Amino acid sequence: MMGTLARFVPGATTLRPYLHKLRGVQISGRVFIGDDVYIENEYPDCIELRDGAQICLRSILIAHTRGSGRIVIGKNVFIGANCVVAASPGTTITIGDGAVISTASVITADVPAQTLVGNEKAKPLAMVTVPFTMETAYERFVAGLRPLKRK
Secondary structure: OHHHHHHHOOOOOOHHHHHHHHHOOEEOOOOEEOOOOEEOOOOHHHEEEOOOOEEOOOOEEEOEOOOEOEEEEOOOOEEOOOOEEEOOOOOEEEEOOOOEEOOOOEEOOOEOOOOEEOOOOOOOOOEEOOOOOOOOOHHHHHHOEEOOOOO
8 A cells, every 4th residue: 555655646755765665665865766666565675775766757676576586776876767677586686876777678687886778679589388377487487488599
């Protein structure tokens, strides 16, 4: 309930961060949390936002996929609109101090400090042989991925 409220109330540098702190998100210093930003609902304590972090409109920080991971957003990091930062079970993703994540990027690994990152145009990555259904274990899905034939 409080997570939903924190997504939509005004106060990107005041009320939103305060509500997320109450939920368990670790916030140090002054941060900016834009409109409709989804911050981990299942394990809010697995998210850390450091002083000066900015998370723009409709971005998503998710620290679980059938098990918890951890996300650390460093000092003065800028995350553009519609980005997704997703940690796998048992992993920690760290976005280093001063890094900039361009709009609509997907981050699943560490980003070095003072680095601008962004995604290329979406492209096929692998053939899926085991559908990722609600009953499929993550490990089984990954084991079922097959390389694409190069032309």
